[in-house]
Amino acid sequence: MMASLSRLRLASPEGVGLLLLAAYAAYGLFWLGSIDERDRLFFYEVTLSGLLAGVMYSLVALGFVLIFKSSGIFNFSQGVMALFAGLFLTGFMNDFGVPAFLAIPLTVAVMVAVAFAVERFVLRHLVNQEPIILFMATIGLAFVLEGVGDILWGSDVKPLDVGLPRGASDFLLDGYGLYVEKLEIAAAAVAAVLVVALSLFSQYTRIGRALRAVADDHQAALSVGISLRTIWVIVWSIAGAVALVAGIMWGSKSGVQFSLALIALKALPVLILGGFTSIPGAILGGLIIGVGEKWAEIYLGEVMNALFGLNASWFTAIENWFAYVLALAFLLVRPQGLFGEKIIERV
Amino acid sequence: MAALAETSDAAETLLLVSNIEVIYNHVVLVLKGVSLSVPRGGITALLGGNGAGKTTTLKAISSLLQSERGEITKGSITYRGEPIAGLNPSELVRKGVIQVMEGRHCFAHLTVEENLLAGAYTRGDGRAAIARDLDLVYDYFPRLKERRRSQAGYTSGGEQQMCAIGRALMSRPQTILLDEPSMGLAPQLVEQIFGIVKRLNEEQGVSFLLAEQNTNVALRYAHYGYILESGRVVMDGPAAQLRENPDVKEFYLGMSEEGRKSFRDVRSYRRRKRWLS
Ligand SMILES: Nc1ncnc2c1ncn2[C@@H]1O[C@H](COP(=O)(O)OP(=O)(O)OP(=O)(O)O)[C@@H](O)[C@H]1O
Ligand SMILES: [Mg+2]
Numbered sequence: 001m002m003a004s005l006s007r008l009r010l011a012s013p014e015g016v017g018l019l020l021l022a023a024y025a026a027y028g029l030f031w032l033g034s035i036d037e038r039d040r041l042f043f044y045e046v047t048l049s050g051l052l053a054g055v056m057y058s059l060v061a062l063g064f065v066l067i068f069k070s071s072g073i074f075n076f077s078q079g080v081m082a083l084f085a086g087l088f089l090t091g092f093m094n095d096f097g098v099p100a101f102l103a104i105p106l107t108v109a110v111m112v113a114v115a116f117a118v119e120r121f122v123l124r125h126l127v128n129q130e131p132i133i134l135f136m137a138t139i140g141l142a143f144v145l146e147g148v149g150d151i152l153w154g155s156d157v158k159p160l161d162v163g164l165p166r167g168a169s170d171f172l173l174d175g176y177g178l179y180v181e182k183l184e185i186a187a188a189a190v191a192a193v194l195v196v197a198l199s200l201f202s203q204y205t206r207i208g209r210a211l212r213a214v215a216d217d218h219q220a221a222l223s224v225g226i227s228l229r230t231i232w233v234i235v236w237s238i239a240g241a242v243a244l245v246a247g248i249m250w251g252s253k254s255g256v257q258f259s260l261a262l263i264a265l266k267a268l269p270v271l272i273l274g275g276f277t278s279i280p281g282a283i284l285g286g287l288i289i290g291v292g293e294k295w296a297e298i299y300l301g302e303v304m305n306a307l308f309g310l311n312a313s314w315f316t317a318i319e320n321w322f323a324y325v326l327a328l329a330f331l332l333v334r335p336q337g338l339f340g341e342k343i344i345e346r347v
Numbered sequence: 348m349a350a351l352a353e354t355s356d357a358a359e360t361l362l363l364v365s366n367i368e369v370i371y372n373h374v375v376l377v378l379k380g381v382s383l384s385v386p387r388g389g390i391t392a393l394l395g396g397n398g399a400g401k402t403t404t405l406k407a408i409s410s411l412l413q414s415e416r417g418e419i420t421k422g423s424i425t426y427r428g429e430p431i432a433g434l435n436p437s438e439l440v441r442k443g444v445i446q447v448m449e450g451r452h453c454f455a456h457l458t459v460e461e462n463l464l465a466g467a468y469t470r471g472d473g474r475a476a477i478a479r480d481l482d483l484v485y486d487y488f489p490r491l492k493e494r495r496r497s498q499a500g501y502t503s504g505g506e507q508q509m510c511a512i513g514r515a516l517m518s519r520p521q522t523i524l525l526d527e528p529s530m531g532l533a534p535q536l537v538e539q540i541f542g543i544v545k546r547l548n549e550e551q552g553v554s555f556l557l558a559e560q561n562t563n564v565a566l567r568y569a570h571y572g573y574i575l576e577s578g579r580v581v582m583d584g585p586a587a588q589l590r591e592n593p594d595v596k597e598f599y600l601g602m603s604e605e606g607r608k609s610f611r612d613v614r615s616y617r618r619r620k621r622w623l624s
Contacts, residue, residue: 128416206468213454213465220452222414224514225440225469 017333041177046294052184054290055191059246060263061270061282062195063239069215069277070235071123071228073134077142079264080149081240085111086247086256087149090158100162104244111240112233114145119232127228146261155258160251187249194245195283198238207234215277269327275337284338293322360384361522361554362408362444367422369400369407371415377403379578380422383556385522390548390555392565392586394599395575401558402449404575405524408556409446410436426522440469443521449530449558451507453514455500459491462499462510466517477517484513487543505536512540516547522554529561537561541568562599566590574599 032040060078067075088110092103122137165182172178202208214221214231222228250260266289274285297319301312330337362385369378378400385391393401406412407419413435424432426444439445454462463484467477485492488509494502499510508528515523525544529537545568547553559565566572566586574582574595582595589595 128414206464209457209461209465210468212457212461213468216454216456217452219411219414220448220454221465222436223409223411223446223448223452224466225437225445225518226465227435227437 044178045180046298047291048178048180049184050291050294051287052181052188052290053294054287055184055188056246056250056263056286057266057270057289058283058286059191059194059242059249060267061274061286062198062279063242063246064267064271065274065277065279065282066198066235066239066242070211071134071214071232072131073123073138074131074276075239076135076138076264077145078239078243078267079261080142080145081111081114081243082247082250082263083256083258083260084114084145084149084247085240085244086160086251086260087153087158089162089244089247090160090251090256091153093160093162094158095153104162104248107244108241111244112237115233115236115240118236119229123232124229142261146258150258157255157257158251159255160248162248162252164248164252181253183249183252187252190245190249191283194242195279199279211235266323269323271337272327273330273337275339278337278339281337281339289323289326292326293319296322359386361387361427362556363425364404364408365423365425367404367407367424368420369403369412369417370420371403371417373416373418377417377578378407381575381578381580382422383573383580383583385554385556386571387521387554388548388552389571390544390557390569392569392572393556393558393575394560394562394565394572396560398577399575400578401575402526403578405446405526405556405558409444409524410434410439411446411448437469440518440520443519444524445515445518445520445522446524447511447515447526447528449526451504451511453499453502453507453510456498458496459499459502459506459510460495462514463491463517466514469518480517480519484516487516487547488513504531505533505540508532508540509543512543516551516553520553522556524556524558526558527560528557529559529564537564541565544568562595566595566600 032043035043060082063078063081064075067073067078085107089103089107092098092106093100098106118141122141123134126134126137164186167182169178169180169182169185172180202211210221210226210231211234213224213226214228218228221231246263247256247260250256250263267286270282270285270289272285273288274281274283296315300318300322301315304310304315305312364381364383366380366382367378368376368380370376381400381404383391383393383404393404395401403412403417406415406417408424408431410431412418419432423430426439426442431439431442431444434442436446453459454465457465460481463481464477467480470477485495490506491509491513494506499507502510512523512525512528528540528544532540541564544555544557548555555569557565557569566589569586572583572586572589573580574589582589582592584592590600
């Protein structure tokens with residue numbers, strides 16, 4: 001009770017953060033009203049493309065959260081899993097001519113096999129070890145997956161076309177004068193469906209309930225007969241499928257390439273923002289980072305120049321590091337993240 | 348004739364623990380040869396002070412030791428005549444043996460009802476049967492029905508204990524290993540919970556192995572008792588007999604003819620006892 005009251009106090013770091021945010025939003029609206037039509041459309045486009053890039057971060061972060069919640073493992077290899085899935089998918093389609101509607105389930109099967117292998121050869125032997133050891137194991141796993149992908153499919157950039165719509169959305173272009181890729185809208189839609197399906201699954205099914213039970217209390221879950229091994233295989237399979245979706249989206253846009261693994265690094269600030277245990281947090285965190293870095297890239301240089309006379313060129317590549325600065329600032333204000341699960345203290 | 352006697356004996360004794368030793372982390376020897384048996388339809392109490400090894404004994408039976416780097420290095424455990432020492436907890440729950448852990452361990456972010464349903468995880472007999480048992484649990488614990496939609500983490504200690512027992516019941520167990528149900532609860536709540544345990548035992552035929560520090564209450568509800576001291580059974584007998592035993596009275600029930608003895612006497616008693624055994 002006291003805690004929730006003090007959480008609302010404006011003098012707290014969070015209160016200050018909220019006030020700043022409100023002031024910022026008000027200023028933004030005012031600014032938006034003051035600029036001309038063309039600039040405003042440009043702003044919308046920047047925002048939308050940020051949101052859509054954010055969806056990708058959200059998907060990777062989602063995989064992280066699933067595994068972290070159910071096993072306490074910080075899975076460094078989540079980004080590489082997206083690459084790995086993408087490589088198999090393009091391999092099946094481009095090298096063997098398998099049509100997309102078959103290649104996708106095949107790749108899901110590969111990711112399930114990876115989940116089994118991870119449980120059998122890594123997790124099973126490391127239960128009860130320190131989290132840092134498990135984290136190291138996932139770093140190793142990342143290298144193994146990357147290596148296997150490279151050996152099997154080569155390291156060149158592979159085009160991926162699973163039949164997602166391409167080009168600009170005519171509806172938005174003709175109706176509102178906005179240029180938005182159809183592909184990105186499809187990505188957002190798929191991500192939304194995925195998230196809804198996942199939350200229905202975890203809320204209303206027996207296995208979903210078991211997943212949440214394991215996330216809450218391993219020992220108790222064991223005591224009622226839930227097999228942790230089964231749960232781990234399921235969770236890693238789901239994370240693999242989510243990685244595949246991320247791989248498809250990213251790969252459709254810019255080809256499947258090894259830099260895909262780097263989006264995993266962007267997932268870290270997303271997680272700090274959203275909280276390591278919250279699925280909605282992962283989604284919202286991804287969107288905030290996506291939009292934030294696009295805004296920063298386009299506008300921050302000008303603003304800093306106008307306000308403080310700073311050299312605008314200092315901020316040219318800010319898209320690459322904005323997320324980390326934001327995460328750092330966020331750590332100071334709200335370390336458990338936006339939606340970090342409240343730890344229920346009483347026993 | 349001998350075979351017949353053996354089978355009827357196996358039907359009587361559900362759980363038989365023979366002379367087990369348990370070592371934690373490969374070095375800490377905690378149980379030094381514990382033997383006990385749990386008959387069908389009985390409430391068997393496992394008594395002893397802090398660190399005596401009660402929880403370790405229960406976890407050795409339910410296989411929860413595996414996840415705590417504990418290991419049974421000697422002795423055997425059988426359930427209805429079958430060895431069960433190598434099974435995992437999930438197989439044991441399917442066989443009808445389930446542990447209610449010390450400190451309740453409800454799933455804090457799940458609602459009370461979801462906790463109960465999680466207890467039915469291993470069952471494959473359909474939603475209707477599970478729904479019937481849910482109603483049964485709510486009959487025994489009306490309080491849980493009132494709180495069914497609350498997150499278990501926000502319910503009171505007594506409600507959590509009920510939730511933990513109810514969750515175990517949802518697996519349709521034959522034997523419940525109940526670890527320290529009285530811990531941290533007010534006396535009348537303790538009576539209430541033990542009353543329900545007794546009813547479950549009589550009406551549902553559930554057998555209990557009950558680890559307790561609260562000797563007084565446990566011996567009033569149990570049929571038989573074992574007293575554990577630093578990893579060894581030092582005494583056992585029918586509950587009524589243990590209640591009347593002068594040593595038990597003195598050291599576990601806190602009464603004695605010439606009033607309470609000093610701590611030093613207790614210590615020397617223990618030391619003597621260890622030399623003797
Ligand atoms: N995971 C573990 N690793 C090492 N030693 C342990 C572990 N768990 C328990 N022990 C030790 O084993 C001994 C017996 O512990 P146990 O929990 O079985 O006692 P208990 O009779 O249940 O006591 P209490 O009434 O306090 O619950 C204690 O000395 C304890 O320190
Ligand atoms: Mg104990």
